[in-house]
Every structure is written in structure tokens, then in C-alpha cells.
Amino acid sequence: MLDPKILRENPDKIRKMLNDRNVDFPLDELIKLDKSRRDLIIKTDELRKKRNEISIEIAKRKKANQDTTSLIEQMQETSQILTDLEIEQTQTESNYTKLALTIPNLVDESVPIGKDDTVNREIKKWGKIPQFDFKVKDHINISQSLDLVDLERAAKVSGARFYYLKNDLVKLNQALIQYALDFLSDKNYTPVQTPYLINHSSMEGAIIAQDFEDVIYKIEGDDLYLIGTSEHAVASMHSDEILEGKILPLRYAGLSSCFRKEAGAHGRDQKGIFRVHQFEKVEQFIFSRPEESRKEHEQMLSNVEEFYQKLEMPYRIMILSSGDLGKISAKTYDLEAWMAGQNSYREIVSCSNCLDFQARRLKIRFRDRTNDQPQYLHTLNSTLVATTRTIVALMENFQTKDGHISIPKVLQKYLNKTII
RNA sequence: GCGGGGGUCGCCUAGCCUGGUAGGGCGUGGGAUUGCUAAUCCCAUGUCCGUAAGGACCCGUGGGUUCGAAUCCCACUCCCCGCGCCA
Numbered sequence: 001m002l003d004p005k006i007l008r009e010n011p012d013k014i015r016k017m018l019n020d021r022n023v024d025f026p027l028d029e030l031i032k033l034d035k036s037r038r039d040l041i042i043k044t045d046e047l048r049k050k051r052n053e054i055s056i057e058i059a060k061r062k063k064a065n066q067d068t069t070s071l072i073e074q075m076q077e078t079s080q081i082l083t084d085l086e087i088e089q090t091q092t093e094s095n096y097t098k099l100a101l102t103i104p105n106l107v108d109e110s111v112p113i114g115k116d117d118t119v120n121r122e123i124k125k126w127g128k129i130p131q132f133d134f135k136v137k138d139h140i141n142i143s144q145s146l147d148l149v150d151l152e153r154a155a156k157v158s159g160a161r162f163y164y165l166k167n168d169l170v171k172l173n174q175a176l177i178q179y180a181l182d183f184l185s186d187k188n189y190t191p192v193q194t195p196y197l198i199n200h201s202s203m204e205g206a207i208i209a210q211d212f213e214d215v216i217y218k219i220e221g222d223d224l225y226l227i228g229t230s231e232h233a234v235a236s237m238h239s240d241e242i243l244e245g246k247i248l249p250l251r252y253a254g255l256s257s258c259f260r261k262e263a264g265a266h267g268r269d270q271k272g273i274f275r276v277h278q279f280e281k282v283e284q285f286i287f288s289r290p291e292e293s294r295k296e297h298e299q300m301l302s303n304v305e306e307f308y309q310k311l312e313m314p315y316r317i318m319i320l321s322s323g324d325l326g327k328i329s330a331k332t333y334d335l336e337a338w339m340a341g342q343n344s345y346r347e348i349v350s351c352s353n354c355l356d357f358q359a360r361r362l363k364i365r366f367r368d369r370t371n372d373q374p375q376y377l378h379t380l381n382s383t384l385v386a387t388t389r390t391i392v393a394l395m396e397n398f399q400t401k402d403g404h405i406s407i408p409k410v411l412q413k414y415l416n417k418t419i420i
Numbered sequence: 421g422c423g424g425g426g427g428u429c430g431c432c433u434a435g436c437c438u439g440g441u442a443g444g445g446c447g448u449g450g451g452a453u454u455g456c457u458a459a460u461c462c463c464a465u466g467u468c469c470g471u472a473a474g475g476a477c478c479c480g481u482g483g484g485u486u487c488g489a490a491u492c493c494c495a496c497u498c499c500c501c502g503c504g505c506c507a
Contacts, residue, residue: 041469045476052441052476055488059440068487084470242430242466244448370430370449372464 001101001360007034017106020113020322033096039091048083052252053076095113102209107355110332112321118319120334126305127314129338130397137403138341139270143169145403146420149273160270160275162264163329163388168420172394172407173280173387177255180252180385182283183307189284193255194233197224202236205362208327230254231381234285238364243287245368248377249296250287255282258386272392274346279388286380287364292357293378296326297353300382301333307384310410313393314338316345320377330355333382337389341396348389351382 006013011031020027054075061068107113112121113356141147146170153164156326162184165173181191203225212218227233234254243250258281283410286297301317308315320332335349356376359365365374398406405420412418 038469041476045469048476051488056441057486062440072487077487079487244430368449370447372449374466 001240002103003356003360004100004238006106007031013106014103020107021325021327022115023327026099027103030099030103033092033099034078037089037092037096038208040085040092040145042078044082044085044089045087046294047078051078051082054078059069063094065266067195074197074309086345098135101361102205104208104329105354106351107322107325108355110319111226111331111363112319114321115323117321117324120324121321122314122316122318122331124317126309127312127313127338129153130340132340132399132401136343136396137399138272139274139392140340142395142403143272146405148402148420150373153273158277158360161275163273168415168417171392172411172413172420176385176387176390176409177280177282179411180307181255182253183255183310183415184282184303184384187251187303189251189253190239191253191255192230192234194227194230194237196227196256196259198227198233198236199223203227203232203237203361204240206235206328206358208233208272208295210327215260217259227256228232228260229258229281229381230256230283234283235358235379236362238287238410239362239366242374243364243366243377245289245312245366248287248289248366249292251296252283252285253384254281254283254285254295256283273388274392279386282384284351284382284384286382287359287366288378288380290364290375293353293380296378297331297333297351300380301335301351304335304351304382304384308335308337310408311390311394311395313390314406315348317369318350321375326350326352328352328354328357330357330385332361335383337393339393340399341392346389346393348386348393349383350378354379354381378410 001371002014007030011027012026018027021303052364058068058075059072061071080207113288114120114121130371137145140149146167149329150164151162154164157254169192185191197219200223202411207216208227211228212225215228229416231254233256234252237252238250257278259278260276262275262277272285286293286300288295305315315335315337318334318336320326320329320334329352333349333351336345337348338344339346353379358379359376359405364377364379365379367374394408395405398408400406400419407418407420
């Protein structure tokens with residue numbers, strides 16, 4: 001949700017954003033709805049004022065045993081007009097909110113403008129791309145020969161894009177989670193394992209409606225949705241709250257399984273565990289003062305870099321262009337890890353600043369002193385590790401000549417071995 | 421799942437029976453005063469509209485009855501206690 005003040009005072013800023021994002025949106029209709037919504041508030045407020053005045057007068061007269069017939073007649077009349085107006089107001093309000101909830105976030109000035117991912121800008125490369133003196137295998141190959149993944153039976157039991165992890169890959173999955181939690185705990189993040197099912201209003205606060213269809217599973221018969229990431233559950237954790245300014249920034253290390261429909265991804269990354277419906281993720285989530293969110297964003301990214309450097313993982317950092325940017329994000333960095341089996345960089349981390357966009361939808365505010373006007377805070381989120389994708393990169397980059405996987409130093413103590 | 425009790429403006433609580441401007445305490449912020457970090461007193465402390473003056477809304481949520489609902493009625497929801505089931 002955008003600040004309605006921008007809508008009123010600077011609609012061109014929004015028009016530019018829609019253009020930059022290459023999004024169709026009936027902005028004029030939203031402006032009109034905002035206007036009529038406010039007009040109706042003024043009208044109904046006036047009527048309620050009148051009603052309150054008469055009501056007080058009736059109470060007074062009743063106490064004094066005076067006649068109230070004409071006043072009650074007036075009340076009846078006023079109430080009738082008010083009821084009609086209220087119906088109109090509720091309708092307008094709901095139309096406004098419905099539409100306002102679908103508008104995407106503003107785009108940060110530092111974001112490259114362009115229609116799709118071809119315009120994403122690389123800003124950094126780290127690490128040496130591994131060279132092999134043998135025929136490189138992809139992760140599917142490796143996991144099959146080491147009996148680490150069973151895709152066929154998963155397909156039988158659950159369908160495409162599901163998997164059974166087996167043997168040491170189960171432990172590697174856990175090792176990544178544990179390493180990530182330790183890593184963030186050391187940086188004073190509060191670990192939080194979230195509910196995996198959340199209700200509609202929480203989900204709608206965290207994402208935009210279209211995404212419900214594309215990525216979110218719904219539980220039949222209940223007002224519950226499977227989270228696509230712990231971000232959804234952590235963001236809504238403080239909904240409808242006014243936080244004390246002094247506790248900011250709030251930094252959470254969210255842990256959860258993640259569930260995604262991956263609608264529209266048919267044909268892409270069809271095989272293996274790169275693109276799946278379920279995986280585990282440790283996520284950085286920050287509630288920040290507005291003036292500090294850009295700094296926090298950079299800090300999150302540098303945490304991510306440190307994490308993957310310690311994992312000895314070659315990567316590059318991209319800034320997503322306006323056309324590729326998620327609707328709720330104002331600016332997103334992706335970390336793309338080198339994947340030897342595919343001979344290319346692939347996305348494994350997404351690091352976003354949502355500014356006050358989610359906070360407005362979820363009504364999360366803060367203030368420094370009791371009598372201050374509460375203001376919306378900023379929310380930021382970034383993958384630290386999404387297990388399956390990082391496992392793919394580890395398998396492919398750390399493969400050995402004899403078909404095994406060597407384990408990066410930082411993970412060895414969690415796995416209790418140096419090779420799989 | 422069944423039975424019982426509950427949800428009041430950050431926290432605690434009054435008001436509900438008997439409908440008529442939601443009151444108090446604590447905490448917090450600001451101020452006054454006192455030669456101490458204490459005490460006392462005053463003001464403020466939910467949301468929305470409005471530049472403001474001001475006004476409207478707010479008693480878990482949504483309906484209903486009524487001129488008027490925190491209060492009466494219905495449904496839902498969450499919490500607590502007991503029973504049942506259960507990793």
C-alpha cells in the first residue's frame with residue numbers, strides 16, 4: 001500500500017513507477033475512489049454529529065420528564081439518511097481498499113529502469129569459478145549416483161517438483177540450517193521459527209493478490225495458506241502494533257519450510273531439486289526506522305556475502321531492474337551462485353527493501369515517545385540460505401573426480417564429515 | 421470435540437443485570453515545584469477526516485433489535501479452566 005498523500009499530491013510519481021515497472025493499473029480510478037471516499041466520510045461525520053447532539057438532548061429531556069416525541073422523529077429521519085449513506089460509504093471504502101492493495105510499491109531511484117531481467121545490473125563478482133580436469137556432472141547426476149535424492153517416488157507420492165532427500169543430504173540440509181542460525185545469532189538476530197500456515201489477512205499484508213494464485217497454496221475449507229517463506233509469517237507478526245522506537249531495528253532470523261506452487265514455471269528447471277514446491281529457508285527479516293532502512297539493506301547484503309564467502313561459493317550480485325522487481329519491493333539485490341553443472345550463475349538469494357509498503361498493509365508503526373504521532377516503519381527481507389538451491393550449488397561446485405562431494409570447512413563440524 | 425468462564429483505549433480494572441457523552445489505577449511522555457536519582461501536582465497518552473478550529477469513530481469480529489447499544493439478541497473468533505482425544 002502506498003501513502004495516500006502521494007496519490008493526492010504527486011500522482012505523477014506513481015504514474016512513473018507504473019511505467020517503469022511496466023504495469024497496467026487504473027490509477028485515475030483509485031484517485032477518484034480516494035476522493036469520493038473522503039467526501040463520504042465528511043458527510044457521514046456531519047450526520048453522526050447531528051445524531052449525537054439529538055441523542056444527548058433526548059437523554060436530558062427524559063431525565064427532566066419532558067416530551068421527546070419531536071426529537072425522536074428527527075432522530076428517525078436522521079438515522080435513515082445516515083444508514084443509506086453508510087452503505088454507500090462502506091462500499092466505496094471497500095472498493096478503494098481492494099484497488100489500493102493491488103498497486104505495486106515505488107521503485108527506488110538507484111534501481112535500473114528496464115522492462116525485464118535482461119536489464120538487471122551486475123554490481124559485483126566474487127570467488128574463483130572452479131575448474132575441473134574431468135567431465136562435470138550436474139546435481140541430478142551426482143545425487144542419483146550417491147543415492148541422495150529420490151525424485152521418482154516423490155512424483156508418485158506428491159507429484160512433480162517434490163523430492164525425498166536421503167542419507168547425507170538430509171544432514172547437509174540440517175547443517176546449512178544450523179550454520180545459518182548460528183551465523184545470524186552471532187549477529188544478534190533473534191531466531192524465530194514461524195507458523196507454516198497463516199490466515200488470509202496476514203498473507204495479504206505480506207504479498208499482493210496476484211501472488212496468491214501464482215505461488216501460494218490454500219488449505220481447503222479453512223482460512224489458511226501455506227507460507228511461501230517465513231517472511232510472510234514474520235512480517236505479519238507485528239501487524240496492528242505500535243512499537244517503541246527504541247527497540248528498532250528488530251532483526252529476526254526466520255526459520256521455516258517454504259511452500260510454492262511455481263505456477264507458470266513449466267519447462268524451466270524441470271528436473272532435480274533446483275525449483276521445487278517445498279524447501280527450508282533461513283531468512284533475515286528487519287523492522288527498521290525509515291531513515292535507517294537503506295543502511296540495513298546494505299548490511300543484510302553484506303551478511304549474505306560473508307555467509308557465501310565462508311561457504312567458498314563463487315557468486316555475483318545483481319540489482320534487479322524495475323521490470324523484474326517484485327511488486328512489494330522497492331529495491332532488490334539477488335545473489336547468483338555459480339553452478340558448475342549448469343555452467344552459469346543462478347539465483348539463490350533475494351534481498352529486498354520494501355520501505356513502508358508492507359508496514360502500511362499490515363499497520364505496523366512505531367513512535368519514540370508516548371505522545372508522538374505513530375509512523376510506519378520499514379520492512380526488509382533477505383534470504384540467508386534456501387536449502388535446496390544452496391545444496392545444488394554445493395554439489396555441483398564441490399564435486400570430486402570420483403563422484404563425491406567435498407564439504408566446505410565451515411560445514412564440516414555440523415556434518416561431522418569432510419566428504420559425502 | 422464436549423461443558424463452563426472470559427475478551428473494555430500499552431497493562432490492570434469499573435460500567436453490562438436496569439440501553440442515554442467509557443470512569444479509575446498503573447505504566448509511559450511532557451511540564452510545574454522542591455537545592456539530590458525521591459515525593460507531590462498538572463497535562464497528555466487508540467483510529468480516521470481536516471492546514472486548522474473542530475468533528476467522527478473505537479469496548480474481540482460481524483450482523484440484528486432500538487430514536488439511541490460496551491450494555492439486549494444471534495453468529496463467529498480467540499484466550500483460560502475441566503473432560504475427551506493425541507505426537
